[in-house]
Amino acid sequence: MTAGNNFSTTVESRVLPSFSRRRKWIQRIGFTGLTLATLVTVTPILLIVIHIFSNGLPAISWEFLFEFPRDGMRSGGIFPAIVGTFWLTLGTAAFSVPLGIGAAIYLSEYATENRWTRAIRIAIINLAGIPSIVYGLFGLGLFVIFLRMGTSILAGSLTLAIMTLPVIISTTEEALRAVPNSFRVVSISLGGTRWQTIRRVVLPQALPGILTGVVLGLERAAGETAPILFTVAAFYLARLPSSIFDATMALPYHLFVISTQVPGMPIQIQYGTAVVLLTFVLLMNITATVIRSWARARRQW
Amino acid sequence: MNAFNSDLNEPSPVPMEVKPRALNASMEIVLTDPKIIVEHLSISYSDGTESLKDIYLAIPKNAITVLFGPAGGGKSTLLRTINRLNDLADVVKVQGHVWLDGVDILSPEIDVIKLRRKVGIVFARPVVLPLTIRQNLTYGLELAGQKDRTIHADAVERSLKAAAIWDEVKDRLDEPAVSLSGGQQQRICLARSLVLEPEVILLDEPTSGLDPISTGKVEASLQTLKENYTIVLVPHSVQQAARVADYAAFFLGGELIEYTIGKQIFTNPLDSRTEDYVEGRFG
Numbered sequence: 001m002t003a004g005n006n007f008s009t010t011v012e013s014r015v016l017p018s019f020s021r022r023r024k025w026i027q028r029i030g031f032t033g034l035t036l037a038t039l040v041t042v043t044p045i046l047l048i049v050i051h052i053f054s055n056g057l058p059a060i061s062w063e064f065l066f067e068f069p070r071d072g073m074r075s076g077g078i079f080p081a082i083v084g085t086f087w088l089t090l091g092t093a094a095f096s097v098p099l100g101i102g103a104a105i106y107l108s109e110y111a112t113e114n115r116w117t118r119a120i121r122i123a124i125i126n127l128a129g130i131p132s133i134v135y136g137l138f139g140l141g142l143f144v145i146f147l148r149m150g151t152s153i154l155a156g157s158l159t160l161a162i163m164t165l166p167v168i169i170s171t172t173e174e175a176l177r178a179v180p181n182s183f184r185v186v187s188i189s190l191g192g193t194r195w196q197t198i199r200r201v202v203l204p205q206a207l208p209g210i211l212t213g214v215v216l217g218l219e220r221a222a223g224e225t226a227p228i229l230f231t232v233a234a235f236y237l238a239r240l241p242s243s244i245f246d247a248t249m250a251l252p253y254h255l256f257v258i259s260t261q262v263p264g265m266p267i268q269i270q271y272g273t274a275v276v277l278l279t280f281v282l283l284m285n286i287t288a289t290v291i292r293s294w295a296r297a298r299r300q301w
Numbered sequence: 302m303n304a305f306n307s308d309l310n311e312p313s314p315v316p317m318e319v320k321p322r323a324l325n326a327s328m329e330i331v332l333t334d335p336k337i338i339v340e341h342l343s344i345s346y347s348d349g350t351e352s353l354k355d356i357y358l359a360i361p362k363n364a365i366t367v368l369f370g371p372a373g374g375g376k377s378t379l380l381r382t383i384n385r386l387n388d389l390a391d392v393v394k395v396q397g398h399v400w401l402d403g404v405d406i407l408s409p410e411i412d413v414i415k416l417r418r419k420v421g422i423v424f425a426r427p428v429v430l431p432l433t434i435r436q437n438l439t440y441g442l443e444l445a446g447q448k449d450r451t452i453h454a455d456a457v458e459r460s461l462k463a464a465a466i467w468d469e470v471k472d473r474l475d476e477p478a479v480s481l482s483g484g485q486q487q488r489i490c491l492a493r494s495l496v497l498e499p500e501v502i503l504l505d506e507p508t509s510g511l512d513p514i515s516t517g518k519v520e521a522s523l524q525t526l527k528e529n530y531t532i533v534l535v536p537h538s539v540q541q542a543a544r545v546a547d548y549a550a551f552f553l554g555g556e557l558i559e560y561t562i563g564k565q566i567f568t569n570p571l572d573s574r575t576e577d578y579v580e581g582r583f584g
Contacts, residue, residue, distance in 0.1 A: 182428040186490075189386055190441035191418040191497065200444070201430060299431075 052274050059272030073236060073262055078273055083240055084153075084248030085222055085280065088232065091157025091244065092164055092221045097214055099161070100168030104210075107169070108176040109198050128166035133226040135163040140230035154244040156232025163227055164217040171213025175206040208295030215288040219281050225252040235261070251277040335359035336501065336531040337383060342397035344378055344387070352378040354555045356397070360548075365523060365532045367546035367563065369539065371584055374552035376535045380503045383533065384420035385413045401501070418445065421494030425506040425537075427486035429478035434470055437478045437489055441497045456496045464492035465522040484515025491519065501531045509537035520545055539579055543567040551575045 063077055070076030111117045139159025149155040179202050187197040203210075225233075233253035241248040255273045258265050337360040345351040353375040360366045368376040381387045382399060385406065398405045406416055418441070430437050438457045447453070457474070461467040466488040470481070478489055487507060494502060504523075508516040523532060523545060536542040542549060546563030551572070559566060559575045570576045577583055 180428075182424070182426070183430060185386065185389065185424075186428045186430060187440070187444075188389065189384065189417055189422045190444060190493065191414050192441075192444045193414060196444050200440075205431060 049278070052271060052278060056268070056271030056273075056275030059268035060275060064269075064272055065276070068238065069236065073258055074265060074269070078249075078251070078254060078269075078276065080237055080240055081249040081251045081254040081273070082276060082280075084233075084250040085252070085277075087153055087241065087248065088156055088160060088228065088250055089218055089222045091153055092160040093214070093218055095158055095161035096164040096168055096217065096221075100165050100214075100217075101172050101210060103165075104169045104172035104176060105198060105203075108173045109194065109202065124166045124169050128170070130163075131226075132163060132224050133229075135159055136227040136229050136231060138162070139227060144231055150245065151230070151232055151234070151247045152245045153232055153241055153248055156228045156248075156250075157244070159227045159231045160221040160224065163224070164221045167217035167220065168213055171216065172206070172210045175209025175213065176202060178209060179205045205299075208291050211291050212288045215284050215291070219284040219288075222284070223252055223277060223281050225256050228253055251280065334362070336362045336402065337533075338398075338400040339379065339382075340398040340400065342379070342382065342399060343394070344375075344382065344392055344396075345394045347391040347393045352555055353382075356557050358550055358557060358560060360531060360533060362531050363527055363529070364547035365527050365534055365545050366548040366550065367542045368533065368535050368550050368552060369542040369546075370552035370558075370578065373554070375555040376552050377505050379552075380422070380505050380533060380535055382407075383501065383503055384417050384422055385411070386417075386422065388413065418497045419499050420501040420503060421497060421499035422503040422505065423487070423490050423494055423507045425509045427483060427490050427510070429481070429486050429489055432478060433475045434478045434481070434489060435474040438493050438496050441493065445497070456498075460492040460495035461489075463495050463522065463526060464488045465518050466492060482515075484511045484518070487511060487515065488519060488522070491522065495526075499530070501533065502526065504532065504534045506535050506537040508541065516541075539567075539581070543579075551578065553578070 065077060065082065066079050067077030068079055107117060107120065111120075136159065139155060139162070143149045143155035143158050144151055147155075149158075183201045183205070184197050187201050188194075192200070221227075228250055232247055233250050234247040235257055237247065237249050251273065255270070255277060258273065259270050337358075339356050339358040339360070342353055342356040343351065344353040356375075356379060358379075368379060370376060378387065381390070382395075383401070383406070387395075395407060397407070399407050401416075401420070404411070430440060432440065435453075435457060438460060439453045442453060442456060458467065458471075461470065466485060469485060470489070473480075478486065481489060487510075491502075491504075491507070508519050511519065520541070523534070526532060527547070534545065536545065543563070546567070548561070549563045549566045550560040551558045551566065551570075551574075553574055559570060559572045561571075566575060567579055570579055
């Protein structure tokens with residue numbers, strides 16, 4: 001056993017009970033339970049990933065990635081869906097990143113703590129919990145119909161952006177708050193304005209945390225089906241979108257379509273599409289992890 | 302009022318007569334042309350505690366004025382009022398005036414940015430920004446829009462020498478400032494406030510976390526610096542107060558108890574509370 005246990009047995013305390021055998025067992029059972037909980041959580045994820053990749057990888061080819069679907073989507077590639085998801089993710093970022101970071105800077109650096117800002121924070125937390133289909137219907141009502149955008153990349157990006165905003169705002173705010181306040185005081189005391197302090201000290205220090213939040217938010221947007229269902233996604237389009245006012249195919253919706261709506265679908269294509277979507281999302285996730293660990297290594301506080 | 306815009310360095314008439322309570326019985330010297338006059342200053346925080354009660358204090362040029370007393374006496378509050386850093390704190394009520402060269406720095410019309418360039422501060426814990434040594438020093442210049450590299454280099458060398466740390470860091474200016482020891486970091490912080498060529502330097506227990514050798518170095522550089530600057534210091538011990546004070550003000554519970562020349566207050570204080578504190582009967 002450890003040195004600690006030896007110590008407690010060799011030096012008998014008059015006030016403390018000895019470290020009993022029973023407590024040792026309780027400790028061991030506790031550790032075992034926690035280890036099991038971790039395994040139970042991780043195993044299904046690993047199994048799913050392994051299952052999808054082992055079934056889907058054979059379907060991946062140059063043709064699958066870069067050609068249009070043929071034969072009622074039963075053969076050929078998924079190029080339009082890949083392109084569509086790429087543009088949708090980019091469009092989502094274009095709207096949600098500046099807005100989200102701006103809102104977080106306001107909440108963390110400028111707003112005073114009062115009833116109003118507390119209400120805003122509660123609203124943000126609640127927004128994060130709204131089911132994605134509700135965002136989809138909201139986007140349909142507001143962007144597609146009321147603002148006459150039609151089913152378009154613009155409407156879909158805006159819908160996804162609204163869904164992503166709470167994630168970006170709360171992670172960015174957290175990253176900003178993690179920057180020690182003493183840095184701000186020093187900067188102000190050296191004749192800095194609030195904005196100079198934010199731009200020169202706070203933002204650079206918070207940037208890795210912000211980027212992580214942004215990537216995690218966008219990753220979720222890239223994989224969502226419900227918000228794009230009514231706002232942008234096309235069942236099948238024989239051409240690539242040429243502007244932000246075009247509808248487009250997208251990977252998650254395409255996967256839904258070929259899994260449920262098309263009879264006689266080769267299983268490889270379904271798995272292959274899942275592999276592409278999963279890789280897209282995992283790559284973003286890895287990017288976030290790399291940014292985080294890189295930043296942690298060079299953080300000076 | 303053109304406060305702090307162009308005429309900062311012009312001597313303007315002190316808009317008050319110097320006849321205050323704090324300067325009477327317990328004040329043996331008569332200050333002519335003080336740098337700072339704190340006039341009937343009262344400050345309370347939002348939690349209802351009053352931090353300073355009707356303070357009256359004149360701080361002379363080219364000397365070290367020490368504000369000392371037990372914790373919670375209001376010393377730091379007063380210090381942070383002189384460059385308006387208290388604006389960042391939960392201060393709800395400020396009454397009275399603080400005159401710096403005849404300008405009321407508590408006036409809402411004051412350009413606080415200019416004020417803070419004129420009144421530098423060093424904190425108890427050395428806080429170097431997560432930048433290189435050189436960038437830490439030029440930070441204030443960059444904020445002010447000064448981009449001239451030769452001016453930067455001159456200012457860095459001049460202030461590092463004044464803070465007695467030039468020899469230790471001159472070959473490693475582009476290393477991260479956090480790689481320095483605590484004592485070196487604190488002298489970097491002192492140098493950083495000197496870069497802007499302030500007229501007043503506020504020090505809030507600047508040596509509380511330092512070893513005796515670093516403390517000695519900081520104190521020695523203060524003795525040199527006072528020839529050109531007005532220095533206001535909150536010491537971390539009565540011993541330090543006695544070592545460095547040209548003038549000393551004893552604060553207790555937000556009140557200024559006694560204010561006189563340093564030698565007198567530590568050898569022959571007039572107020573019994575000052576005497577008890579100086580002799581270590583309470584702390």
